[in-house]
Amino acid sequence: MNPTECKNVWILIETEHGCAKSSGYELLSAGRLLADKSGEELVAVVIGSRVTEAAMQAGRYGADRVILADGPEYEIYSTDAFAGCLTALVEKYRPSVLLLSATNNGRDLGPRVACRLKTGLTADCTSLDIDGESGNVAWTRPAFGGNLMATILCPDHRPQMGTIRPGVYKKPPERPDTSLPSPDSFIIREDIHIDMCKIHTKLVEQIHEAAQAINLSGAQIIVSGGRGIGKPENFSYIQELADTLGGAVGASRACVDAGWISHTHQIGQTGKTVAPKLYIACGISGAIQHLAGMSGSDYIVAINKDPDAPIFEVADYGIVGDLLEVIPELIKDLIEK
Numbered sequence: 001m002n003p004t005e006c007k008n009v010w011i012l013i014e015t016e017h018g019c020a021k022s023s024g025y026e027l028l029s030a031g032r033l034l035a036d037k038s039g040e041e042l043v044a045v046v047i048g049s050r051v052t053e054a055a056m057q058a059g060r061y062g063a064d065r066v067i068l069a070d071g072p073e074y075e076i077y078s079t080d081a082f083a084g085c086l087t088a089l090v091e092k093y094r095p096s097v098l099l100l101s102a103t104n105n106g107r108d109l110g111p112r113v114a115c116r117l118k119t120g121l122t123a124d125c126t127s128l129d130i131d132g133e134s135g136n137v138a139w140t141r142p143a144f145g146g147n148l149m150a151t152i153l154c155p156d157h158r159p160q161m162g163t164i165r166p167g168v169y170k171k172p173p174e175r176p177d178t179s180l181p182s183p184d185s186f187i188i189r190e191d192i193h194i195d196m197c198k199i200h201t202k203l204v205e206q207i208h209e210a211a212q213a214i215n216l217s218g219a220q221i222i223v224s225g226g227r228g229i230g231k232p233e234n235f236s237y238i239q240e241l242a243d244t245l246g247g248a249v250g251a252s253r254a255c256v257d258a259g260w261i262s263h264t265h266q267i268g269q270t271g272k273t274v275a276p277k278l279y280i281a282c283g284i285s286g287a288i289q290h291l292a293g294m295s296g297s298d299y300i301v302a303i304n305k306d307p308d309a310p311i312f313e314v315a316d317y318g319i320v321g322d323l324l325e326v327i328p329e330l331i332k333d334l335i336e337k
């Protein structure tokens with residue numbers, strides 16, 4: 001598509017049981033930043049079955065307009081149905097930017113749609129901006145094993161597409177109902193349907209892993225253990241501190257690679273991106289790949305016996321000491337208070 005014919009910032013909101021997923025709210029924050037800087041509208045796209053509530057939520061959390069495609073073929077995610085629908089919408093409205101979440105479905109859908117539209121896609125971005133010189137989106141993501149951050153532009157093709165890691169942006173504030181226009185004025189219903197015979201996959205069974213219960217991305221407090229805990233049994237120290245604070249347990253890759261804890265707990269470039277109010281790093285050195293997943297936390301506390309550990313450079317509070325002594329003292333103090 002010709003860049004001069006395209007305008008507006010689009011985000012795709014994924015849904016669950018008819019409501020927007022938290023990753024969708026986060027995209028509203030990312031999209032708002034781009035829309036305000038480029039002086040364009042922020043448009044949320046909701047594709048699903050019985051998802052009017054998700055469209056309303058998108059409006060409440062900052063979308064100027066919502067495009068809604070509702071149909072039984074979208075009840076369960078399939079690449080064919082969603083790629084067909086999203087491609088048709090983009091071809092009709094010609095947005096300048098299209099953001100998707102770097103979730104399993106977003107990572108599947110993004111490249112398929114980009115290929116059909118013959119445009120570029122920057123995957124797994126950790127920040128976004130508008131390039132002051134060209135006005136293009138500047139997509140930033142880790143490159144070369146996370147040793148440097150690359151900023152990528154897509155100057156010649158539209159829409160400029162990218163997937164954004166969940167947890168990088170925060171949910172925007174909710175607008176009061178009184179300031180909202182009537183749903184009919186901001187929701188556009190699109191009657192796009194995909195022939196069932198064009199959907200080549202069938203969902204046979206859904207298995208809910210216990211791991212899904214570990215909601216690290218939404219946790220307000222995270223206590224993470226690194227190689228410095230010494231042995232897998234010592235994760236009990238981390239768990240106890242997390243339980244005392246009402247938080248979740250995270251881990252560095254060193255612990256995951258050693259088989260001390262499952263990958264669902266891993267935080268960092270190849271794990272989860274988190275932005276809790278409080279992140280306590282215990283026995284974690286602060287490698288760049290770990291920082292990539294937690295440096296957006298409001299407050300970072302580091303416990304490390306090496307005063308020169310790089311984690312202290314990003315920490316708001318640092319405790320130099322043996323975590324096996326410091327953590328029990330902390331727990332005692334917290335319980336007494």
Ligand SMILES: Cc1cc2nc3c(=O)[nH]c(=O)nc-3n(C[C@H](O)[C@H](O)[C@H](O)COP(=O)(O)OP(=O)(O)OC[C@H]3O[C@@H](n4cnc5c(N)ncnc54)[C@H](O)[C@@H]3O)c2cc1C
Pocket residue numbers: 145146225226227228229230251252253254255266267268269270271272282283284285286287288289290293303304305306309321322323324
């Ligand atoms: C492509 C790529 C992707 C990666 N992705 C990730 C990722 O997603 N997440 C991630 O975490 N890493 C990732 N890594 C690995 C990363 O580079 C580091 O190797 C890893 O983060 C180190 O983990 P650590 O801090 O637990 O261990 P170490 O670096 O070994 O640090 C252990 C720390 O514990 C301290 N310590 C030791 N004993 C104690 C004690 N008793 N009390 C207090 N402190 C103590 C030490 O002083 C040290 O600072 C990736 C690497 C690559 C190449």
